[in-house]
Amino acid sequence: MLAEKGNTFFIHTFGCQMNHADSGIISALLQEEGYVQAEQERGAGIVLLNTCAVRENAVERVEHFLQRLQGQKKREKGLIVGVAGCIPQYRREEMFLRYPAIDFLAGPDTYRTIPSLVEQVRRGGKLASLEFNPEETYQGIEPARDGVTSAFVPVMRGCNNRCAYCVVPFTRGRERSQPFNAVLLDVQKLVASGYREITLLGQNVNSYCDVENGYDFPALLDAVSREAPLARIRFTTSHPKDISESLVRTIAFRPNICNALHLPVQSGSSRVLDRMNRGHTIEEYLDKIAMIRSVIPGVALSTDIIAGFCGEQEEDHQASLDLLSRVRFDSAYMFFYSTRPGTFAAETLADDVQESVKKRRLQEIIDLQNHISAELFQEAIGTVVEVLAETESRRSSAQLMGRTAGNRAVVFDRELYQPGDLLQVRITGATSATLTGKPVP
Ligand code: 5AD
Ligand code: SF4
Numbered sequence: 001m002l003a004e005k006g007n008t009f010f011i012h013t014f015g016c017q018m019n020h021a022d023s024g025i026i027s028a029l030l031q032e033e034g035y036v037q038a039e040q041e042r043g044a045g046i047v048l049l050n051t052c053a054v055r056e057n058a059v060e061r062v063e064h065f066l067q068r069l070q071g072q073k074k075r076e077k078g079l080i081v082g083v084a085g086c087i088p089q090y091r092r093e094e095m096f097l098r099y100p101a102i103d104f105l106a107g108p109d110t111y112r113t114i115p116s117l118v119e120q121v122r123r124g125g126k127l128a129s130l131e132f133n134p135e136e137t138y139q140g141i142e143p144a145r146d147g148v149t150s151a152f153v154p155v156m157r158g159c160n161n162r163c164a165y166c167v168v169p170f171t172r173g174r175e176r177s178q179p180f181n182a183v184l185l186d187v188q189k190l191v192a193s194g195y196r197e198i199t200l201l202g203q204n205v206n207s208y209c210d211v212e213n214g215y216d217f218p219a220l221l222d223a224v225s226r227e228a229p230l231a232r233i234r235f236t237t238s239h240p241k242d243i244s245e246s247l248v249r250t251i252a253f254r255p256n257i258c259n260a261l262h263l264p265v266q267s268g269s270s271r272v273l274d275r276m277n278r279g280h281t282i283e284e285y286l287d288k289i290a291m292i293r294s295v296i297p298g299v300a301l302s303t304d305i306i307a308g309f310c311g312e313q314e315e316d317h318q319a320s321l322d323l324l325s326r327v328r329f330d331s332a333y334m335f336f337y338s339t340r341p342g343t344f345a346a347e348t349l350a351d352d353v354q355e356s357v358k359k360r361r362l363q364e365i366i367d368l369q370n371h372i373s374a375e376l377f378q379e380a381i382g383t384v385v386e387v388l389a390e391t392e393s394r395r396s397s398a399q400l401m402g403r404t405a406g407n408r409a410v411v412f413d414r415e416l417y418q419p420g421d422l423l424q425v426r427i428t429g430a431t432s433a434t435l436t437g438k439p440v441p
Pocket of ligand 2: 162166167168169203204239
């Protein structure tokens with residue numbers, strides 16, 4: 001029998017929702033082998049970092065953790081440190097040389113090996129398990145989940161696109177999908193456990209394909225929506241080039257699919273989109289937005305945008321600002337370009353926008369988007385919106401926090417409501433990121 005402390009693990013998760021879902025898979029795999037998830041890192045015998053390599057600053061955050069853990073290992077004999085996910089898949093065994101704290105490495109396709117890596121590390125040595133396995137979907141593993149209201153359901157993994165800046169195809173490998181029936185079964189189990197909202201996840205959900213039965217993503221979304229009495233269904237991420245009218249109609253016709261779409265644009269300039277190898281022009285993107293808004297009036301749109309990609313001129317940057325003003329997204333994830341060794345851009349294009357210029361352009365993008373989001377939030381004051389209550393508000397136990405279908409955070413008086421309740425809230429105020437309101441009986 002293992003010592004109690006050695007038997008406990010804690011996972012720090014960095015990066016996207018897919019990584020958060022993956023941490024649930026890793027946790028379930030360790031628990032199956034008798035390990036116990038600790039409430040906090042302090043005192044855990046195994047510390048795992050589930051990492052993201054998409055931008056350099058995400059990598060730097062992990063580096064800081066590893067430096068701290070190096071000191072901790074000197075004080076705590078027997079502490080095991082593992083690094084999982086995209087960084088080890090990208091940097092491979094070189095990680096052991098740079099960060100002596102690490103005992104083992106596991107990539108996105110080798111989480112099943114983590115319990116045995118822990119056992120082998122205990123016997124001595126450092127180990128890496130970094131093979132790609134294009135068949136691996138982690139089917140049959142029920143991820144450990146934090147919340148009780150909302151759950152992620154991975155439906156596909158990997159990405160076959162080749163966006164010039166992006167490391168994901170190199171870290172997560174080729175696309176593969178969960179069988180249609182397996183997804184339906186997972187969703188039904190979540191409904192039986194009381195979950196009210198699910199988010200179907202994939203690097204590129206529109207590529208979902210159950211080859212044997214011929215189901216695509218609109219068919220999956222429609223089936224989940226019909227068969228599961230869930231309050232809300234969301235999904236992410238969609239590539240704009242793959243958004244079809246049939247998908248948009250499915251969202252419009254099914255009442256429990258949120259009228260919200262995350263549609264990363266990356267740049268407002270067709271010239272830059274072409275260099276990025278995105279597979280569409282800005283006019284085609286705007287046509288898709290027009291189609292979506294005509295089929296789903298009031299749809300909440302969000303996006304990702306990169307400032308300062310290779311060769312970006314001032315007029316390209318202006319085109320990105322114009323796009324934001326034109327579309328008026330509800331929200332955006334905004335980044336400056338960070339070159340990723342091994343990608344097409346890093347190998348073939350000059351990273352020629354000065355860092356200070358990248359940062360200035362990014363700040364202009366952020367300022368504009370914040371202004372637009374604040375205006376949209378102000379416009380919501382006085383309206384009545386449907387909110388799914390999620391948790392107690394951080395400020396006061398007399399208030400709950402929930403979200404609108406468009407994913408806006410709303411803080412409202414608790415009254416007799418509980419997390420998991422779907423209710424109508426009259427919006428009475430707005431800060432830059434949160435709406436406040438009162439339940440309408
Ligand atoms: N530099 C900056 N942002 C990036 N993204 C992906 N790769 C990079 C990079 N090299 C952003 C894109 C993507 C989001 C997940 O991260 O906007 O949609
Ligand atoms: Fe990266 Fe493009 Fe794939 Fe998204 S679609 S994961 S940005 S390569």
